Amino acid sequence: MSVLTCVLDSMGSSCSRSDLLSESETTENAKSADIDRRILQETKAEQHIHKLLLLGAGESGKSTIFKQIKLLFQTGFDETELKSYISVIHANVYQTIKILYDGAKELSQVESDSSKYVISPDNQEIGEKLSEIDGRLVYPLLNKKLVHDVKKLWQDPAIQETFSRGSILQLPDCAEYFMENLDRLAEADYAPTKEDVLHARVRTNGVVQIQFSPVGESKRGGEVYRLYDVGGQRNERRKWIHLFEGVNAVIFCAAISEYDQMLFEDETKNRMMETKELFDWVLKQRCFEKTSFMLFLNKFDIFERKIQKVPLTVCEWFKDYKPIAPGKQEVEHAYEFVKKKFEELYFQSSKPDRVDRVFKIYRTTALDQKLVKKTFKLIDESMRRSREGT
Amino acid sequence: MPQYQELPCGGLVLDIDTALKDGILGGAPELGDAAAGDGGKQPVELRKMMDELDAAGEGGGDEAVPAVFICPISLEPMVDPVTLCTGQTYESANISRWLALGHRTCPTTMQELWDVTPIPNTTLRQLIGAWFFRRYTRFKKRSADFHGRAAELVHGLRGTAVPKRQPLKGQSRVAALRELRSLATTHQSVTKAIAEAGGVALLTSLLGPFTSHAVGSEAVAILVSGVPLDADAKAALMQPAKVSLLVDMLNEGAVDTKINCVRLIRILMDEKGFRPETVASLSLLVGVMRLIRDKRHPDGVAAGLELLSSICAAHRPARCLIVSIGAVPQLVELLLELPMECVEPALDILDALAAVPEGRIALKDCSRTIPNAVRLLMRVSEACTHRALSMLWVVCRMAPEESAPAALDAGLGAKLLLVIQSGCGPELKQQASELLKLCTLNCTSTVFISKCKLTKTIQ
Numbered sequence: 001m002s003v004l005t006c007v008l009d010s011m012g013s014s015c016s017r018s019d020l021l022s023e024s025e026t027t028e029n030a031k032s033a034d035i036d037r038r039i040l041q042e043t044k045a046e047q048h049i050h051k052l053l054l055l056g057a058g059e060s061g062k063s064t065i066f067k068q069i070k071l072l073f074q075t076g077f078d079e080t081e082l083k084s085y086i087s088v089i090h091a092n093v094y095q096t097i098k099i100l101y102d103g104a105k106e107l108s109q110v111e112s113d114s115s116k117y118v119i120s121p122d123n124q125e126i127g128e129k130l131s132e133i134d135g136r137l138v139y140p141l142l143n144k145k146l147v148h149d150v151k152k153l154w155q156d157p158a159i160q161e162t163f164s165r166g167s168i169l170q171l172p173d174c175a176e177y178f179m180e181n182l183d184r185l186a187e188a189d190y191a192p193t194k195e196d197v198l199h200a201r202v203r204t205n206g207v208v209q210i211q212f213s214p215v216g217e218s219k220r221g222g223e224v225y226r227l228y229d230v231g232g233q234r235n236e237r238r239k240w241i242h243l244f245e246g247v248n249a250v251i252f253c254a255a256i257s258e259y260d261q262m263l264f265e266d267e268t269k270n271r272m273m274e275t276k277e278l279f280d281w282v283l284k285q286r287c288f289e290k291t292s293f294m295l296f297l298n299k300f301d302i303f304e305r306k307i308q309k310v311p312l313t314v315c316e317w318f319k320d321y322k323p324i325a326p327g328k329q330e331v332e333h334a335y336e337f338v339k340k341k342f343e344e345l346y347f348q349s350s351k352p353d354r355v356d357r358v359f360k361i362y363r364t365t366a367l368d369q370k371l372v373k374k375t376f377k378l379i380d381e382s383m384r385r386s387r388e389g390t
Numbered sequence: 391m392p393q394y395q396e397l398p399c400g401g402l403v404l405d406i407d408t409a410l411k412d413g414i415l416g417g418a419p420e421l422g423d424a425a426a427g428d429g430g431k432q433p434v435e436l437r438k439m440m441d442e443l444d445a446a447g448e449g450g451g452d453e454a455v456p457a458v459f460i461c462p463i464s465l466e467p468m469v470d471p472v473t474l475c476t477g478q479t480y481e482s483a484n485i486s487r488w489l490a491l492g493h494r495t496c497p498t499t500m501q502e503l504w505d506v507t508p509i510p511n512t513t514l515r516q517l518i519g520a521w522f523f524r525r526y527t528r529f530k531k532r533s534a535d536f537h538g539r540a541a542e543l544v545h546g547l548r549g550t551a552v553p554k555r556q557p558l559k560g561q562s563r564v565a566a567l568r569e570l571r572s573l574a575t576t577h578q579s580v581t582k583a584i585a586e587a588g589g590v591a592l593l594t595s596l597l598g599p600f601t602s603h604a605v606g607s608e609a610v611a612i613l614v615s616g617v618p619l620d621a622d623a624k625a626a627l628m629q630p631a632k633v634s635l636l637v638d639m640l641n642e643g644a645v646d647t648k649i650n651c652v653r654l655i656r657i658l659m660d661e662k663g664f665r666p667e668t669v670a671s672l673s674l675l676v677g678v679m680r681l682i683r684d685k686r687h688p689d690g691v692a693a694g695l696e697l698l699s700s701i702c703a704a705h706r707p708a709r710c711l712i713v714s715i716g717a718v719p720q721l722v723e724l725l726l727e728l729p730m731e732c733v734e735p736a737l738d739i740l741d742a743l744a745a746v747p748e749g750r751i752a753l754k755d756c757s758r759t760i761p762n763a764v765r766l767l768m769r770v771s772e773a774c775t776h777r778a779l780s781m782l783w784v785v786c787r788m789a790p791e792e793s794a795p796a797a798l799d800a801g802l803g804a805k806l807l808l809v810i811q812s813g814c815g816p817e818l819k820q821q822a823s824e825l826l827k828l829c830t831l832n833c834t835s836t837v838f839i840s841k842c843k844l845t846k847t848i849q
Contacts, residue, residue: 340671340672343673347715358641362599363599374600378602381602381604
C-alpha cells in the first residue's frame with residue numbers, strides 16, 4: 001500500500017491534473033492508514049492469545065482432547081451437534097463389525113487352529129449382509145432389526161475370539177464400548193450422550209480450532225487460549241507446516257497403549273515406532289526452538305489393562321524392559337519405563353541450547369473429563385509461570 | 391463466649407451472669423488498668439487495638455463484636471460513645487457531623503430532639519474497652535503460641551479441627567501452607583508440633599501427579615525445614631509419582647523451591663530402601679545442572695553439586711547419563727568461577743565421571759580441561775590438587791601427543807615442580823612426577839626449561 005501511495009505522490013507532482021489526483025490521494029492515504037491501524041490492532045490482540053497445537057500420530061487421542069476442552073470450557077455440545085454425531089456413531093458400529101467379520105474370515109484361513117475363527121452359517125449370512133452395507137457410500141441408520149443382527153454376530157464365539165486378537169486388526173478403540181451399548185444406540189429417539197460423542201471415531205481432515213478462556217479458581221480470567229487440532233495420519237502432515245509459526249506450546253499426544261498395534265496407513269509399521277519417529281521429527285523442527293512441549297502419554301486406561309496380557313517387549317523400542325511383580329506394581333513400573341524412554345528421546349533430540357525449553361510429561365486418559373480438567377489446570381499454571389518468568 | 395438473649399425488637403444484650411463470668415464488667419484481674427485507664431488516653435489505645443486486630447484479620451469469625459458496641463450510623467465499633475436525650479448511643483464524631491448538618495432528629499428513632507447535648511457514655515466505653523482488651527491479649531498470646539498455631543493449621547488442612555470442618559482447599563490451602571512454612575522455618579521447635587499433629591502424612595499425601603506448583607513448593611519447603619521424617623514417610627515419598635513431581639518443581643520453580651527439592655531428594659537418598667534408579671532421570675539431572683550453572687545463587691550451586699556428587703557415588707549408570715547431557719564441559723567451564731568451597735565437590739564429580747569411558751572422552755574433547763585443571767593445582771586444597779592431577783593424568787594418557795604440549799603451554803611444568811617440592815603427601819608427589827615424565831617425554835631440556843620458566847637456581 002505504501003508503494004502505491006509513493007507512486008501516486010510522484011504522479012501528482014508531474015501531472016497537470018494535480019487537483020483531481022490529490023483528492024484521490026487523500027482517500028487512498030486514509031484507507032491505507034486505516035488498514036495499517038487495523039493490522040496493528042489485530043497483531044496486538046493476537047499476541048495475547050496463547051496458541052496450543054495438538055500433534056500426534058493417528059488415533060492418538062488428539063480429537064478427544066479437543067472435544068473435552070470444548071465440553072469443559074466452552075458451552076459444550078448443543079442438541080444439534082449431539083444429534084449430528086448419530087451418523088458417525090452408527091458408522092463406527094458398521095465399520096467395527098465388518099473389521100471383525102473380515103478378520104475372522106482371514107484368521108480362519110491363516111491360523112493353525114482355524115476352527116476357533118469359523119463363524120456359524122446363519123451368522124455368516126448376517127456378516128455378508130453387514131459387509132454389503134459397509135460397502136455403500138452412506139450408511140443406513142441403525143434400527144432394531146439391524147442391531148439384533150449385529151448383536152448376534154458380535155456374540156458369535158468366533159467373533160469374540162477375533163476380538164481378543166484385536167491388536168492385529170485395525171480395530172478402533174471404541175469397538176467394545178459401542179458393541180455393549182447397541183440397544184441404546186438403536187432407539188428411535190436416541191440422543192448421543194457426552195460419553196458417546198467422546199468415543200466416536202472420525203478421522204480429522206484439515207485443521208480445526210477453538211478459542212476458549214479457562215476460568216480458574218482465583219477467577220483470574222483474561223487468559224485466552226486457542227487450540228488447534230490436526231489430522232494425524234501420514235498423508236495429512238504436510239498440512240501442519242504453516243501452523244508452526246508462533247505457537248506457544250505443543251501438546252503432543254502419544255497413545256502408550258498401542259505398542260502392539262500397526263499403523264492404519266502401513267500395516268508393517270509398529271504404531272509406537274511411528275510415534276517415536278514423529279516425536280523426534282517434531283522436536284527437531286527449527287520453529288519449535290522456544291516452544292514448550294507438553295507430552296500427553298494417553299490411553300492410560302487401555303495401557304493398564306493391556307500390560308497384564310501383552311508384554312512391553314513386543315515393541316522394538318521397549319525391548320530392554322524387565323518386568324517385576326505382576327499386578328498394580330507392574331503397571332506403575334511399566335509406565336515409568338515408557339516415560340523414561342520418552343524422556344531419553346527428548347534429550348537426545350534436543351540440542352544443548354534447546355534443553356532450556358519447558359518439557360513436561362502428563363499421564364492422561366482423554367475420555368476421563370475430570371482428569372483432563374485437572375491436567376489442563378496444571379498446564380495453565382505452568383504456562384502462567386513461564387510467562388511471568390518465575 | 392458471651393451468651394446472647396434475643397429481645398423481641400431484635401436487639402441483643404449480654405447476659406448479666408456471663409458478662410460477670412467473662413469479666414466484662416471488670417471483675418477479673420486481667421482486665422486491670424488498661425481498661426479502666428485515663429479517659430483521655432483510652433480512645434487512642436482502644437483505636438490502636440481495634441486497628442491491630444482488624445489488620446490481623448481477627449474481626450468477625452466466632453466472636454463478632456457485640457451489636458450494642460456498634461454505632462448505628464457508621465456500623466463500626468464505637469471508640470467514644472455518646473448518648474442523646476432519646477437514649478440512643480452513637481459514635482461522638484458521627485453524631486456531631488449529623489447535628490452539624492442541621493438535623494434535629496435522632497437518626498434511629500426519628501424523634502425530634504428536645505436537647506441536642508450529647509452525653510459521654512463512660513459505662514459503655516469501659517465495657518467496649520474491656521471487651522477489646524480481652525480480645526487483644528488473647529490474640530497476642532496466640533501469636534506467641536507458635537506450636538498451637540502450627541497444630542491448628544495442620545488440623546485445618548487435614549479436616550480434623552475440633553469443630554469439624556472440611557479440609558481447606560484452593561487459595562486458603564495455599565495460604566495455610568505458607569503460614570505453616572514461615573512458622574516452621576523461623577521456629578525450629580514448631581516442626582515437632584507439626585509432626586505430632588499428623589503433618590507429615592498430610593504433606594506427603596498432598597504431593598502427587600496433580601499437585602499444583604503453589605501447593606507442592608510449600609509442602610516440600612515444610613518437609614525439609616527439619617520435620618522428623620520416619621522410614622514410612624520416606625518410603626511414601628519415594629513413590630515414582632511423587633519423585634516426578636519433585637523433578638518437575640526442580641525444573642520449573644524459583645530458586646528456593648529448587649534448593650528445597652534438591653535437599654529433599656538428598657534426604658531420601660540417604661534412606662536404606664532407596665532405589666538408585668529413581669535418580670537416573672534425565673530431567674532431574676538436567677534440572678540439577680541448570681541449578682549448578684546459575685551463578686546468581688551460590689546456595690543453589692552448592693546444593694546442586696552435593697546432590698550430583700551423591701548421585702555419581704550411588705549409581706554407576708547415572709554417570710553415563712550425566713555425561714550424555716553434556717555436563718562435563720559445563721562443569722569444566724565453571725571450575726574457575728565457583729566459590730572455593732564448591733570446587734572440591736565439582737572435582738569429585740568430574741573424577742567420578744572420568745571412571746566411565748564416555749566421561750574420559752568428554753574430558754579429552756573439552757578444550758578447557760587442561761588449562762582449568764592446571765590453574766587449580768595447588769590453589770584450593772590438597773584434595774583438589776589430587777583430583778585435578780588425576781584429571782590431567784586421564785587426559786594426557788588418552789592423547790599424549792596433543793595434550794602434553796597444551797599442558798606445558800598452560801604452565802603445567804612449573805606447577806608440577808611446585809607440587810613435588812611442596813609439603814603434600816608422598817603419593818601426590820609420586821603422581822606429579824609421573825605426570826611430569828609423561829608430559830616431557832618428547833621435550834628437549836631447553837624447551838622444557840623455557841616452558842617452565844625456571845630460574846637458574848632451580849635448574
